Structures are given as structure tokens and as C-alpha cells.
Ligand SMILES: NC(=O)C1=CN([C@@H]2O[C@H](COP(=O)(O)OP(=O)(O)OC[C@H]3O[C@@H](n4cnc5c(N)ncnc54)[C@H](O)[C@@H]3O)[C@@H](O)[C@H]2O)[C@@H](O)CC1
């Protein structure tokens with residue numbers, strides 16, 4: 223079999239983009255009725271694969287999500303399952319295809335009241351999908367309330383009703399699903415929180431929409447995966463030399479020395495040829511005894527700034543990281559700001575994390591003004607709120623948009639961290655990462671991530687790719703180590719993950735497997 227990773231598999235479509243894909247498919251000659259039939263069949267198949275025969279209740283809403291539900295009801299009945307169906311809507315307002323399948327369902331259509339839940343073992347949630355525009359109210363809300371109270375398993379069509387598929391936000395009450403079957407491609411809300419947690423297992427079904435419609439949509443969002451960036455990964459060359467693999471320069475502060483040491487270790491492990499930690503002389507001994515492969519440069523008392531500038535003049539220092547343990551108290555804050563501004567205004571490729579971001583919480587514009595070259599910033603939600611309060615105010619429930627707006631405003635690639643990290647580029651591209659386990663939420667884990675990013679930047683990877691690759695590898699290592707993980711484990715386990723990654727994406731591609 224030929225090895226053909228496909229970048230387009232990873233596209234994420236918002237509700238309006240999915241609507242356009244649907245229309246484009248119809249224009250390309252696929253009847254809307256066939257799309258709905260295929261959608262319903264995919265859901266019925268997924269249910270038949272996972273549950274044994276039981277009493278099913280299909281709850282159909284007023285739009286095409288309900289239309290899919292009519293198809294599912296008919297197919298499960300044909301498979302000899304006991305099926306009941308309740309419809310919330312009016313037949314006259316159904317789309318032609320939904321009306322067709324309403325007619326095709328020849329069983330009883332019951333009143334939409336919570337009593338229909340009696341004796342139901344499984345609910346098919348065909349209430350609302352991509353067309354949800356406001357929180358569930360009235361009968362729909364009461365129904366979801368009762369499903370939750372009775373703890374009945376749910377299979378959701380497209381998205382759990384009440385969830386905004388474009389953002390992952392709960393618009394109000396949501397019926398959490400054990401299984402969600404969506405169509406064509408995933409939606410951002412299947413990956414972003416709380417959406418991801420409400421979907422349960424996610425199945426993406428092919429319903430006959432031609433791949434060619436993707437070309438018309440100018441999509442700008444993907445789920446993170448090596449398919450997106452492995453071609454630009456700095457694979458070690460047999461004729462390589464450490465000087466070909468770049469030289470990362472990392473600023474280390476005076477008191478929290480562990481943070482930047484983790485960053486340095488991460489940068490080494492991910493393959494930077496050389497790593498130098500530049501540290502105030504007061505802390506030099508601590509760093510020098512702790513580090514072996516990493517070099518430690520002294521910044522002399524009262525001339526730290528000048529000494530750092532001198533290091534920046536050396537063209538071999540091709541990627542800089544500032545922030546982990548840089549310091550925010552009193553004079554340290556001023557020094558951190560100066561180091562950041564110097565790195566940025568000399569147009570060095572720079573990673574800004576932790577204190578390098580918080581040091582500008584009073585005047586974020588000063589930071590944004592200094593960003594003119596390649597830059598990655600890696601805020602967690604707290605740091606993000608300090609730098610981008612207006613964006614949080616205008617789009618509180620839309621992490622994808624918040625990260626994109628922040629990237630545009632600051633000019634940096636923004637890595638908005640969390641269990642659903644979003645990586646956004648100032649040009650509008652965005653990637654949602656979904657492989658991070660809960661164990662990564664531990665002190666120092668972000669410092670190592672900054673190290674992975676600066677290490678890849680030193681090897682010449684571009685900021686958006688480097689950030690996406692680092693975040694994905696960080697998640698993979700987290701999974702590999704598992705429960706009990708501490709930040710120190712992340713650099714140490716990286717080689718194992720890198721060899722599996724290399725085997726799969728580089729060697730397999732080379733050998734044409
Ligand atoms: N490619 C596609 O786009 C396909 C879409 N299909 C299905 O169609 C769905 C989208 O269909 P629609 O656009 O008709 O949208 P929905 O079926 O999600 O709902 C639309 C209806 O709900 C109403 N509504 C929205 N929020 C409400 C609320 N909180 N309370 C009460 N009423 C509310 C709207 O006014 C509208 O009448 C998808 O989720 C999917 O299940 C499938 O049939 C297959 C093809």
C-alpha cells in the first residue's frame with residue numbers, strides 16, 4: 223500500500239462552511255436527499271455496531287437534523303429494533319428532503335413530552351445540529367433535562383443538541399452523548415472544550431460529499447496532526463553537523479532557575495544543535511552545576527542587558543526563548559521586559575512564554591509594537607486574559623476566534639494553551655490540538671513546551687509549523703508517560719516518541735510504504 227497521508231482529512235468546518243459544502247455538493251450533482259439518506263444510514267450503522275437490540279427513542283427536531291433522525295428511525299426499525307419517534311416541529315416547515323423521510327417513516331409520531339422517555343434504553347438525539355442558534359428552551363430543554371436526570375445513553379447526530387459545533391461552547395443545557403456521528407469532516411466544537419467532553423466517541427462519516435468542494439471553501443482550520451507539518455520537520459541529516467541544527471539562546475532568571483532549565487533540556491532533546499542559557503551571574507553556579515550539554519553564559523551585574531545584547535549579535539544564536547523563570551518581582555520585571563524588547567527589536571526568532579508575557583500585562587501594546595519578526599507566544603488562559611482583555615470580552619466562548627484575533631493583533635503565532643490548545647497564525651490559519659492528556663497539567667510542562675518550540679525554530683522550522691509540531695509531540699509524550707508524569711519526564715521520553723514519529727512519517731514515506 224502506498225503511504226499517502228492526507229492533509230485535507232484534518233480540515234475543520236464551521237456550521238456555515240458545512241452549509242456551503244452541502245450546497246456545493248448539490249451543485250456538483252449529489253441530491254440533498256441522498257446526503258440525508260447517507261447521513262441517517264451512517265448513524266444507524268454506528269448504533270447497530272455498538273449497541274445490542276434495545277428500545278430506541280428517536281427525538282427529531284424541526285430542521286434537517288430531525289430529517290436525519292427520520293432516516294435512522296426507519297433503518298433501526300427495519301433491523302427489527304423497537305423504535306419510537308417524537309417530533310418537535312411542524313411538517314409544513316420541513317425541508318423537502320426532511321419531509322420526504324418524515325413521510326417514509328410509517329410508524330407513529332408521538333407527542334414531544336418527557337413521557338416518551340419511559341422504557342427507552344437509548345435516545346437518538348436528532349433535535350438540533352448545525353442550525354442551533356440559541357439556547358434550548360421550553361419542551362426541548364425539558365426533554366434534555368429529563369434525559370440527563372434519567373441517565374439514558376444518547377447517540378447524537380452531528381452534535382449533541384445545545385452545543386455550538388463551531389465553537390465547542392454550550393449554548394445552554396446540552397444533552398451529553400456517548401456517541402456522536404458527524405458528517406464529512408469534524409467541526410471545531412468536537413475538539414474544543416466543553417464540546418469535546420460532551421460528544422463522547424466521535425465518528426466522522428462519509429456521506430458522499432465530493433472532496434473537491436473543499437477547494438471552494440478556503441478553509442483555514444485543522445485538527446493538529448503530523449500530516450500538516452511533517453514535510454517541514456527538520457529530520458536529522460546523515461551529513462549533518464551540530465552547527466546545521468541551530469543554536470537556541472534561552473534567558474534564565476535568578477530565582478526560579480528550574481523553569482528555564484526545563485526549557486533548555488526540551489530544546490536539546492528536540493534536536494537543537496546547541497543550547498545556551500544566558501543567566502545573571504548571581505545564579506550562574508546553580509545553572510552551571512545542573513547543566514551538562516547545555517552551555518551557560520554569564521550576564522554580569524548591572525550590565526545584564528548589554529551582555530545579552532552582545533550574545534544576540536552572534537549570528538549563530540538563531541532562536542531565542544524568554545519567559546520561563548525570567549522573573550517579575552521589582553527590578554526583575556524591568557529586566558525581563560528589556561530582554562524581550564531587545565530580542566524582538568533585533569528581529570530574532572523568539573518564543574515568549576510565562577513571565578515574558580506577564581511583564582507586559584499593564585501595557586500589552588508595547589509588546590505588540592515590538593513584534594515585527596517571527597515570534598511565537600504561548601499564553602495559558604490567565605496570561606491571555608492579561609494581554610488580550612478586549613478579545614476575551616468580545617468573544618468569551620470562542621477559543622478559536624480568540625486565538626486568531628490575538629495572533630492578528632499581536633503579530634505573533636499564538637499558542638493558547640489548555641487541554642484544547644489552539645495555535646493561530648496572524649494570517650488566519652489555526653490548528654486545534656486534541657491529543658493532550660490531563661497529566662500534562664503539571665508545573666513545568668509549559669516550560670518544556672517552550673523549549674520544544676525554540677528547539678524546532680533553531681533548526682529552521684517556521685513558527686506556525688514549529689508551534690504545531692511541538693504541541694503535538696508534547697501531547698504524545700504526555701500520553702506515553704501517562705499517569706504520574708512530572709515535567710522532567712517530558713524531555714527524557716521525547717526520543718521514544720520521536721523515533722515512532724520518524725518511523726511512521728519519515729522512513730515510511732521514504733520507502734514508499
Ligand atoms: N452537509 C450537510 O450540511 C448535511 C446536513 N445534515 C443535517 O442537517 C443538520 C443541519 O440542519 P439545519 O440547518 O436544518 O439545522 P438544525 O436541524 O440543526 O435546526 C434548524 C432549526 O432549528 C431552529 N432552531 C435553532 N435553534 C433553536 C432553539 N434553540 N430552539 C428551537 N429551535 C431552534 C431553527 O430555526 C431551524 O428551524 C446537520 O446538523 C445535519 O444533521 C444531513 O442531513 C446531511 C447533510
Ligand SMILES: [K+]
Pocket residue numbers: 287347348349350351378379380381382383
Ligand atoms: K443533534
